Amino acid sequence: MMKVPTTKKENFYFGMMMCVGMVIMMTTYNLITNGLIGNISLAAVLLQFVLGFMIAFLLELFVVGPAAKKIVFSITRNKSSKMIMIVAMAFFMVIGMVTFMSMYGLASSYYADGLPGESLLGSYFSIFIKNFVFALPLQLLIVGPIVRFLFGKLKANRMNESLTTV
Template identity: 80%
Template sequence: MPATKKESVYFGLMMCAGMVIMMTCYNLFTNGLIGKISFMVILLQLALGFVIAFLLESFVVGPIAKKVVFSFLRNKSSKILMIVMMAFCMVIGMVTFMSMYGLASSYYANGLGGESLLGSYFSIFIKNFVFALPLQLLIVGPTVRFLFGRLKAKSVNESLSAV
C-alpha cells in the first residue's frame, strides 16, 4: 500500500488505468458498440474517462472512502478487511459518479432511447456495479497491489544500492 503522497498518486494512476480500461471494454461490449465506433473515439473515451476517474478518485471518492473505512474499522491490523472495505467503498463511489459520466456520454451519442433519465441512470449503475466490484476485488485490485509492491521494492533496492 502507498506510504507517501507520491506513492498514492502512482497507485491511483495504476488503479484508475486498470479499471477504466476494463470498464470501457465492458461497456463497449454490453452496449454492442465494438466495431460500430472508431478506434479514435474509443481512445478519446478512454482518455476522458481516465482523467475524470483519476480526479474523482483523488479529490472526491478516495478521501471520502478513506474516512468511511477508518471510521468503521477499529482494528487496523486486519489488512484483508481494510482492503475489502476500501475496495467496496471506492467501487460504490466511483460507479455512482462514472455512471453519470456514462449516462451523459450515452445521451450525447444517441439520446436515452425513450427511457427516463433516472431509469437509464439506475440501469447503467447496476450493470457497472455488478461488473466493477468483482473486477476490483479479484482482478485489478490484486494485480495493481502486486505490481505496485514490486515497483516499490525495486525503487527501495535501487536507492539502497545508490548509497
C-alpha cells in the first residue's frame, strides 16, 4: 500500500524527505554533467547541497507544492485511484521544481563562470531540459517510491507506538 501524507505535519515531513532525496540526486547529477566532481572542494559540494535543499524545500512548501495540488485536484477525475494521483502529483511537482531550480542552477553557473557563448534564455532552456529528463524518471521510479516506502514505515511505527502507550 502506498503511503501518502494526510495531515499538514505529515506533509511537512514527507516534503522534507522528498526534497532531501531529490536534491542529493539532482545536485550530484548536475555536478557530474558539468564536470565539477573532483574540481570543487567538499565544502563547496556541501554548500551546494544545503543551498539547494533550502531553496527546494521552501519552493515545495510554499509555491510548487500548493500549485501542483490545485492542478492535480482540478484535472484528475478519478480521485479514488492513489496511483493516478501519485503520478499526476509527481509530474506536476517535477515540472514546477525543475522550472524554479533550473533558475537557481542558471544563477549558480553564471556566478561560477558566466555563460560561455550562450544566451541567458538558451542556457535556461538547456538546463531545464537536461534536468527534466533526469528528474521525472528519478522521481517516478527511484526517489518517490523510496520516500513513500520509508514514510509508510515511519507512519506505521508511529501508529504502533501510539497504540502501545494507550
